[in-house]
Amino acid sequence: MSNETGRNKLSVHVRWRPLNELEAICGQIKQQGTTVNTSSLFSISVDSQSPGNGRPWTSPPAFKAVLGPQDGNAEVYESVVAPAIPKILEGHSCNFFAYGHSGSGKTHTIVGYDYEKGRELGLCLAASRKLFEALDSQRVGGRRTDDEDEYKLGVGFSLFELRKNIAFDLLNGQKECHIRQGADGKTHIRGETELLDGGRVRVQPLTQRACWTFDSLREELVQNLGRRAVGSSTVHDQSSRTHAVLRLEVINRRLIEARMAVVERESELVPVGKRATDIAIEEQMKGIMKNAEGAWVANPDYQVNQRRIDEAEAERSSYEAHVAAAEERVKALLSSEEAGCLGGKMVFVDLAGAEYQTEKGTQSIKQTPQERQEGRQINTDLLALKEVIRAWSADDPRIPFRLSPLTMVLREHFVGAVRGTSAMIVTVSPAKSQYAATLNSLKYGSLVGTASL
Template identity: 55%
Template sequence: MPPKKSQKLTPFSVYIRWRPLPEEPGATEIKKTQSSASDGHSVSLSLPDASGPSSSRGARSWTSAPSFTKVFEADDNNRGVYENVVSQTFPKIMAGKTCNFFAYGHTGSGKTHTIVGYDHEDPQQVGLCLSAAKELFQKIDELNGSTESNDNDQKLAVGLRMYEVRKKSAFDLLNGRTECFVREGPDGKVHVRGETETLEDGKVRVKPIRVVPCWTFEELQTVLEKGLDLRATGTSTVHDKSSRTHAVFELEIVNQALVEARDAVIERQAELVPHGKFATDVYIEENTKRYTQGSDGKYITNLDYTINQERIDAAEATKREYEERVELAEAKVQETFTTSQHPCLGGKFVFVDLAGSEYYDQKSSASAAGSKQTAEEKQEGRQINSDLFALKEVIRARSSNQTRIPFRSSPLTMVLREHFLGSESGFSAMILTVSPAADQYAATMNTVKYGNLVAMAGGP
């Protein structure tokens, strides 16, 4: 559905991050230069005629628009990227807003290194997600210490939510990698929920992606690292341990009152389901009895039966009673925000480690690694490219201010919908991770062109 007029399409700040040139014999570097203007940085890329695979030789040079916020060189570490991209958004987070950070690039370009990091003990190499969590705890610990009330329900914590999108499903990394389903609800919002669970008394509960409230940074780091162990990897066209999913990490400021209020909504919805089903069954049953089959096989009105409207009304009244309980529970969630002592409640960081795009050029150096892929992994690679194409089409629609944006094109774009349709006071950034290696010239060019499109996509 098209965005409501009250919604604003949050423009992206786009950054380029060059990874180091691989330490391989004969590795050559593409020609890259950058220039600055009042409205941003532009980059120029070219490949010497004698460099790179035969499929890339003679490739045209290209210069972007001055659309990039900053260009990070190969010697810039994760800490430098964090301070320039993420840390500056804390005023928005502490005002209860949402800030989104996407890592995009071809397979093996350093996306996971940027978002998650591989050395969680080195403060210079910790990924953006854990760095944000650490600073977030420092700020909420100060607020918890200054709170006059001793009410533990108001004590702030960080709720961690981790899941990955693979093919048509999402997988909850904090709940044993339980498969979940991406659906658009009648409220127009996208919901990511697990299998239906049948409880006693006919209750039916469908739990959303699990949120784990963490009260210390050490607790959050432990939970996150356990979730990372469940991420799916496989052989890509570049290496044997490639992330094969789009991973989403959310850090939200919560308190116990908010956690309990949201749990209550799930319980009230579970209570509603059997009564809603019973009301529907009664209505169908009574109206079915109103008709009978004649000798010619056609259905005619059964004049001997009168619909029991009292029975229908009683079932509907009970259903409405439980609907009101759901509404009261949802209102309690909103009340938790309005009565909180801290305006930062609900402030959220969202980090998205997009799966790497893949290229199937038989003349490229990727063909050797690609030949190791199983048929299933090759199919996954095509699905990843399809997801990223859908994401590009969403961005293209944004850039031209179209009234209809194709979020339904893939599960990935459905999941990311709320992060695109944010308030004008929100913030979104994309970090392009690219390789300077000549044999990755086509992939690097594609990534930078993609980012140029994102950066030029403005709001309405």
């Protein structure tokens, strides 16, 4: 969001999870959070675990809130996500990230595990429920809507994971998708390519599932989250080895149909554009020849049929205009006064478990070669995310979104969140056995928090 100086800001929150029975026997990290009056931000201190070193590590004032083991998902939702709902209802975009080492509670925070009890709903489901409650009271253009009305507001959601620089569409059987940057500078996630009659080629966008009730969204989400890849790491036996990205968007049937029309117009353009290119190449090739020395020169026996080229180009331009008109239709729907909150987005990112190097004197964790390879890629993504947040918060003219696939796919959400809000939840364990990982997470969170000041 923008503050009084026009800069974007991302707030960072810390969540300490409870100890399990085994961890309680081994003891917990001594930590303390204090506020700094001038900034109303928290600074966190944790005691050193190194023998002979009694100096605690203390962060700068970088955290907006510190949530303790006694705080459930309901408290986290009220602190972090609830303030964003009004912005969604104004059509803005809001982003939420869960960062932490494996086993620190990221997935529990974002998704939750007890889907029937409201207190332990993950942030994405709690936000969905509140969003549906708000949408049910909305009236589009001052009129009531029913379940079959094209104006009725619902929530469309997309769910994909990033693993080894590849996106997998979890709503479409984990189909591999391609991450591409278009000529417009935007990042596109493209799914399957269909060959249709007449040479048409339809490139399916990332699947978006339309839901008109909270119960239907919850059922779909829980079912498809089960497809997410997990691995048995040395830190956690069900460690998320991918970044999971869940997008929620306020939609209606008119918006869905308008976007489908864009895909259809693009498919119609493909054979026409190919034909225009082929004709131009064919005519140009006929108009040249090799001379006795092997050099290409004009062919005196053939006159390039410029009229044929121009007619093919005119046809292509006509179909390109059809695509542009379909795209303008989508933009018009999203910007019209009667649309209200149409197009408002919430993006939840459950980042892969952060990997770390242990410091001298701390417990050593052995990793398999596969874990080390995955860890390097995860760290690359997380460092890229930090750099993007730093540049975005500073309003830098060049934000390095292309540093990793993760930041590429999040580009539109950072750009669209200028008038929305963004937040990161750093999940940490108070167990002494995970001191090194916890300290690493707090350091990352403090760097992100201070970069956003």
